[in-house]
Amino acid sequence: MPWPVGKRTKSNYSFMHNGKTPEQRFWEKIKKSPNGCWEWLGTKDKNGYGRIRFYGKIQYTHILSYRMNKGEIVKGLEVCHKCDNRSCVNPDHFFLGTQAENCLDAKQKGRMHFGFKLKKEEVLSIVDFHSKGINCKTIAKMFKISDSCVTAIIRGERWQRVTSSHVSEAMIMKVQSPIAGMIQCC
Numbered sequence: 808m809p810w811p812v813g814k815r816t817k818s819n820y821s822f823m824h825n826g827k828t829p830e831q832r833f834w835e836k837i838k839k840s841p842n843g844c845w846e847w848l849g850t851k852d853k854n855g856y857g858r859i860r861f862y863g864k865i866q867y868t869h870i871l872s873y874r875m876n877k878g879e880i881v882k883g884l885e886v887c888h889k890c891d892n893r894s895c896v897n898p899d900h901f902f903l904g905t906q907a908e909n910c911l912d913a914k915q916k917g918r919m920h921f922g923f924k925l926k927k928e929e930v931l932s933i934v935d936f937h938s939k940g941i942n943c944k945t946i947a948k949m950f951k952i953s954d955s956c957v958t959a960i961i962r963g964e965r966w967q968r969v970t971s972s973h974v975s976e977a978m979i980m981k982v983q984s985p986i987a988g989m990i991q992c993c
Contacts, residue, residue: 829861833871837896844890845872845897855893872896873903885909891916925950930966937961 827835836849836859847857847868857868873886876898880886887909890900904912925933929950936946943957950957959965 829859830875833859833861833868833875842890843897844892844895844900846892847894847896851894857894857896868896869893869901872898873901877901887912891918925952925966927969930960930969933957933960 836847836857838846838848840846849868850858852858858865859868859871860866861871869888870880870886873880880903883905884903885906886901887904888895888900889902890897891913892900933946933950936949937943937957943954943961947954947957956965
């Protein structure tokens, strides 16, 4: 393994914190749940993945757990969660896969929508609200999307399969600025 594991040596003594090795600090921040997940109780990133400073480097805890328990990770592969619990560090809940395999797994489990934040009904509502005079910024806030996304829907640049029969030429002209092709969403 690329870091010292186990006994205290002169080279890894500087990584001791409150008399504990990085391994000891790692294992004390885990709570075993009835569902088999080992919940990470330490620091997490904004996406819910555990993080820890381990021998001077910030590490993702699921990757660290895999490496400590199962060995090195082959280049090009990722540590993926079978349990879909981002804070789980149980090595039995991991599998190695490519990024594409991880994305496919997430999609099959309904966790990834490949950028499609809106449903067909919502897109039609956006078009309807705009036809009633509601501006792009207001619509964007209502659906928690960007102004440019709303404008692209109205102009028929996105979601054409849904909007093609609902967007009139007059509606498209409303969102074009005097400068050809520019979008006005104010």
